[in-house]
Amino acid sequence: MNTVLLTGANRGIGLELARQCKQRGDRVIAVCRSSSDELDALDVRVETGIDVTDDASVAALAKKLGDTSIDIVINNAGILKRTSLEEGDFASMREQFEINSLGPLRLTRALLPLMKKGGKVAIITSRMGSIEDNTSGGHYGYRMSKAAVNIAGKSLSVDLAPKGIFVAIIHPGMVRTRMTGFSGIEVDESARGVLARIDALGASNTGTFWHQNGEVLPW
Numbered sequence: 001m002n003t004v005l006l007t008g009a010n011r012g013i014g015l016e017l018a019r020q021c022k023q024r025g026d027r028v029i030a031v032c033r034s035s036s037d038e039l040d041a042l043d044v045r046v047e048t049g050i051d052v053t054d055d056a057s058v059a060a061l062a063k064k065l066g067d068t069s070i071d072i073v074i075n076n077a078g079i080l081k082r083t084s085l086e087e088g089d090f091a092s093m094r095e096q097f098e099i100n101s102l103g104p105l106r107l108t109r110a111l112l113p114l115m116k117k118g119g120k121v122a123i124i125t126s127r128m129g130s131i132e133d134n135t136s137g138g139h140y141g142y143r144m145s146k147a148a149v150n151i152a153g154k155s156l157s158v159d160l161a162p163k164g165i166f167v168a169i170i171h172p173g174m175v176r177t178r179m180t181g182f183s184g185i186e187v188d189e190s191a192r193g194v195l196a197r198i199d200a201l202g203a204s205n206t207g208t209f210w211h212q213n214g215e216v217l218p219w
Contacts, residue, residue: 005029005070007052007107008077010036013124013172016191017074018042024195029070031061032077052077052103062110070114072198075104076124083141093141100145105152117164122198123153127171127211132218150209150219157207166206170197173212 009030028044129146157167174184193212
């Protein structure tokens with residue numbers, strides 16, 4: 001039985017990941033800024049009031065966890081705001097960097113003392129952070145923040161390999177959630193694919209940028 005900690009667990013992909021982890025027998029620590037009726041109904045451990053952009057908030061979470069051993073960390077919390085060249089909304093871009101790029105790095109760093117050899121870190125990213133795959137432009141804040149977290153994940157995979165901790169960088173697909181305007185694949189299909197990639201993660205493929213369906217994506 002694994003202990004899985006995941007962020008952004010109150011809705012969307014995070015909620016479904018929490019549900020599927022619970023169903024397969026994992027111990028789940030669901031982290032979010034505020035809970036939801038759906039999350040509360042899962043009967044998992046819920047830690048609210050956690051802001052991944054705030055050092056003190058993340059440190060408080062780590063302290064509250066005490067000596068809890070964590071097997072899998074899923075960095076799922078994220079935000080998408082459409083920022084165009086014409087608008088030049090740099091405040092929005094900075095916000096997306098704080099949540100999408102620095103948030104996963106901040107949380108992972110804080111929880112490393114609770115992880116042992118064989119531990120796994122997953123970063124839920126987007127293929128919109130792929131430079132090679134970008135043929136449509138736009139979405140500056142989101143694209144840049146996801147490209148940044150992709151390289152952060154790759155660096156983590158190198159730095160954590162000597163500790164026997166492995167890192168997956170996973171695009172969940174275009175998923176029917178509020179973030180995407182409810183377009184794309186169903187959230188349960190996405191979550192199953194994400195968990196399959198985490199289950200397959202090890203020393204030989206740490207640092208891989210994956211689609212949830214198993215396709216290796218270009219940087």
